Amino acid sequence: MRFSEPESRIIKGIDVKFSIDDLQAMPDATSQWDGVRNYKARNYLRDDIKRGDKVLFYHSNCKVPGIAGLAIVTKEGYPDYTAFDAKHPYYDPKSSTDAPKWFMVDVKFERKFDRILPLAEIKQHNLLKEMALVKQ
Secondary structure, three states, rough: EEEEEEOOEEOEEEEEOOOOOHHHHHHHHHEEEEOOOOOOHHHHHHHHHEEEEEEEEEEEOOOOOOOEEEEEEEEEEEEOHHHHHHOOOOOOOOOOOOOOOEEEEEEEEEEEEEEEEEEHHHHHHHHHHOOOHOOO
16 A cells, blocks of 8 residues: 655655655656655565555545555565655655665556545445554
8 A cells, every 4th residue: 555645745845745646647657655654564565565566545644534546566675765865854864775774666556546435434344344554
């Protein structure tokens, strides 16, 4: 699941907004999934997500969080270089090129849903109760 921010949020003078529409507008509709700063998600990006896996594109940090569409992984986990740049919003002084702490993957736009599937609605479906998004 790729978490993204569809609404503007400024960190260190940089807007970190990134929506499913932004992904679709990227060259080849592909972008890195950077800035993940959660250990469980980091481990998943680093160890489990494989090229060709489909992921849910999730809008977070907005009024109505939810799944906005689908993407496909085009590059498996590699060090998140934004953590090494002191000027970048996702800089982490404890991460280095020799011992990277954070990882990212590349994803390609596949499909935008007709509407956002809100988290509250997703939680109502018994079949999805074991989904990581619902359990957190």
